[in-house]
Amino acid sequence: MKTLSEILLDASPSQRQQLGMVIDKIIPSGIIEKRLDMLKKETPEALLSLIKINSLFKFILLFEVMLVEDMVTTGIYKLKFGKEKCSDIINMKEFFPKDSTCKGPRKFEDLLDKKNNNLNLFDMTLYDASNSLTLGGKILLIKLMDRDLVSSLITSNKTKYSKKELINALEVSKNLRNHIAHNSFVLNKGPYLKMVNKKDPKLTDLNDEETIKYLFSNLEKILKISSRGKILIKIKKEIKERLKAEEETNINLIDCILLK
Numbered sequence: 293m294k295t296l297s298e299i300l301l302d303a304s305p306s307q308r309q310q311l312g313m314v315i316d317k318i319i320p321s322g323i324i325e326k327r328l329d330m331l332k333k334e335t336p337e338a339l340l341s342l343i344k345i346n347s348l349f350k351f352i353l354l355f356e357v358m359l360v361e362d363m364v365t366t367g368i369y370k371l372k373f374g375k376e377k378c379s380d381i382i383n384m385k386e387f388f389p390k391d392s393t394c395k396g397p398r399k400f401e402d403l404l405d406k407k408n409n410n411l412n413l414f415d416m417t418l419y420d421a422s423n424s425l426t427l428g429g430k431i432l433l434i435k436l437m438d439r440d441l442v443s444s445l446i447t448s449n450k451t452k453y454s455k456k457e458l459i460n461a462l463e464v465s466k467n468l469r470n471h472i473a474h475n476s477f478v479l480n481k482g483p484y485l486k487m488v489n490k491k492d493p494k495l496t497d498l499n500d501e502e503t504i505k506y507l508f509s510n511l512e513k514i515l516k517i518s519s520r521g522k523i524l525i526k527i528k529k530e531i532k533e534r535l536k537a538e539e540e541t542n543i544n545l546i547d548c549i550l551l552k
Contacts, residue, residue, distance in 0.1 A: 293328065356511045365419075373441070377418075378413055378421050390438060428466055494506065
């Protein structure tokens with residue numbers, strides 16, 4: 293098998309320029325070297341194809357996460373307590389789980405009282421405060437809310453999301469975003485397999501492809517109950533058409549589950 297340097301020797305000036313803008317500036321050459329087994333042909337064209345597909349895959353994953361997070365933000369805005377000040381919500385028992393042992397108000401206060409945070413979240417509305425939180429912070433906020441309130445965040449005429457389902461989907465979103473943020477190459481399936489809950493009975497006897505498909509189905513399910521899902525369908529169609537023309541790259545190692 294050719295090495296990366298040997299493939300680059302065959303590149304035209306234009307290809308060398310394109311690859312130079314990516315290798316060691318966006319993707320380390322060492323990472324590219326490890327992924328050459330995904331090439332059907334050991335050519336500069338195939339290498340550029342692999343880089344393009346990796347970029348498209350990153351884009352669509354980030355787009356899914358962004359859409360899901362936006363839906364939660366919209367849900368909080370429309371919530372009964374969305375326009376209430378956080379300082380007042382602390383004293384509203386109906387906001388927190390109906391459990392005598394619930395320490396929600398104190399934990400809510402701890403969440404808002406972040407160190408090194410110049411924003412005074414207590415004086416903000418719940419919507420503005422949640423908008424200022426990271427995705428991880430939004431997940432913590434939802435965990436503190438009563439389950440009936442959470443189930444109203446993402447609803448349609450036929451579908452209602454339980455608190456557990458929504459938190460699971462947001463945890464997937466957070467893991468996906470972290471993976472993409474910390475890695476330049478995201479087509480290898482290993483990290484996605486680690487994102488699923490191995491104790492989930494639904495995963496028993498599933499192969500790798502089925503497990504990855506199950507992982508992303510969490511987000512797909514949310515997006516399909518809103519018009520945002522139509523945006524995603526359009527993007528997938530465009531990417532599918534692009535992939536049909538890409539014959540140099542073997543994408544079977546990840547199977548591009550999101551595009552099926």
